[in-house]
Amino acid sequence: DIQMTQSPSSLSASIGDRVSITCRASQSITTYLNWYQHKPGRAPNLLIFGASSLQGGVPSRFSGSGSGSAFTLTINNLQPEDFATYYCQQSYSTPFTFGQGTKLEIK
Amino acid sequence: QVQLVESGGGLVKPGGSLTLSCVASGFPFSDYSMTWIRQAPGKGLEWISYISSSSTFTNNADSVKGRFTVSRDNAKNSVFLRMKSLRVDDTAVYYCARDQSRGLDVWGQGTTVTVS
Numbered sequence: 256d257i258q259m260t261q262s263p264s265s266l267s268a269s270i271g272d273r274v275s276i277t278c279r280a281s282q283s284i285t286t287y288l289n290w291y292q293h294k295p296g297r298a299p300n301l302l303i304f305g306a307s308s309l310q311g312g313v314p315s316r317f318s319g320s321g322s323g324s325a326f327t328l329t330i331n332n333l334q335p336e337d338f339a340t341y342y343c344q345q346s347y348s349t350p351f352t353f354g355q356g357t358k359l360e361i362k
Numbered sequence: 363q364v365q366l367v368e369s370g371g372g373l374v375k376p377g378g379s380l381t382l383s384c385v386a387s388g389f390p391f392s393d394y395s396m397t398w399i400r401q402a403p404g405k406g407l408e409w410i411s412y413i414s415s416s417s418t419f420t421n422n423a424d425s426v427k428g429r430f431t432v433s434r435d436n437a438k439n440s441v442f443l444r445m446k447s448l449r450v451d452d453t454a455v456y457y458c459a460r461d462q463s464r465g466l467d468v469w470g471q472g473t474t475v476t477v478s
Contacts, residue, residue, distance in 0.1 A: 256424070289465040291407070298457060298472060299399075299407065304465030342407050346464055349412060349421040351397070356406040 257281050257345050261354035267362040272333045276357045278343035280324040287347035290319055290328045293356075294339045302341075303328065335361075364388035364468050366458050371473030374448055378477070382443040384458030384470055392416070392436040395461040398443050400454035401472075408454075411443060412461070426452075448477045 258281040268274045278288065286306035293299040301310045303319035306326055316331040330337055338361050343354040370382040384396070398411040411432040412421045420432050426445075434441040441458055453476050459466035 287464065291466075293407070298469035299459075299466075300469075301465045301467045304462070304467075308464075310465065310467065340406075344407075344409070344466075350423045351409045351412065353399075353407045353409055 256350055257284060257348060257352055259343055259345055259352050259354040261341075261343055261357050263357060264355065265358045265360065267360050268333055269362045270333055270335060273329065273331050274333060274359065275330075276328045276341055276343075276359075278321075278326045278328070278354050280326075280345055280347075283323045284345045284347035286322050287345055288319070288321065288326045289344045289346060290317075291342045291344065292337075292339045293342060299342070330359075364460075366460065366468055366470035368456065368458050368470040368473040371456065371475045373476045373478065376448060376450055376477055378448050379444070379446040380448065380475060381445065382456055382458075382473055382475070384441045384443075386439045386441075386460070389460070389468075391439040395463070396432075396434060396441040397459045397461050397466055398432060398441075399457045399459060399466070399469075400452075400475075401457070402451070402454040405454075413441060445475070448475075450477050453477050 260279045288306045290303040291299040307319045340356045340358045368384045410423045413432045429447045431444045455472040457472045460468040
C-alpha cells in the first residue's frame with residue numbers, strides 16, 4: 256500500500272497569511288494526488304485534483320503543485336473560513352490512502 | 363441537485379452486523395464509481411471501500427477486508443456497505459462519496475456507527 260505523509264500535523268496562521276502544506280507519497284504517484292478541506296460536522300470538500308487542478312467553485316487562493324512523490328497545497332491570503340483540517344489523498348492505486356491530516360488554526 | 367444521502371448507522375454490539383445505504387440523486391449514478399470513507403472519533407479520514415460503476419471491480423482496505431462488503435444497485439441509484447464482525451474500532455462516521463476518477467467530488471453528510 257502507498258503511504259501518504261503530511262507535514263506539518265498542525266499549523267497556526269493569521270488572516271491574510273500564505274501557508275503551505277506538504278504531502279509525500281511512499282512511491283511515485285505521478286500526479287494522482289487530491290487535496291480536501293474538512294470542517295467539523297461537515298462533509299469533506301474536494302479542493303484540488305490531479306495535483307494542481309482546481310475543483311469547480313473553489314477559490315483561486317488555493318493552489319496545488321508537485322508530481323512524483325512530493326506535493327504542496329498553498330493557500331494565499333488566508334480567510335476566516337479556511338481554518339479547517341486538510342488532507343491529501345492518492346488515487347494512483349488502491350487502497351486510495353489519505354494522509355493523516357493537517358489542522359490549520361488561527362494564530 | 364447533486365446529492366448523496368447515507369443511512370443505516372446506529373449502535374451495535376461487538377461482533378454484530380450493520381448495512382449502510384447511500385442513495386444518489388441529481389446525476390447519472392451508473393456512470394460513476396463510488397467510495398466509502400470513515401472517520402473515527404479524533405482521527406483522520408480513512409478510505410475503506412471502492413466499487414466501480416458496473417460493480418466489476420471492488421476493493422477494500424486491509425482494516426475491513428473479509429468483514430465489509432460493498433455493493434450497488436444502479437437501478438435504485440444506491441450503494442451499500444455490509445459490515446459484519448464489527449469491532450469497537452469500527453466506531454466512526456461513515457461517508458459515501460462519488461469518485462470522479464481523480465478525486466471524490468461529492469460527499470454525503472455521513473452516518474454514525476457506534477460499536478459498543
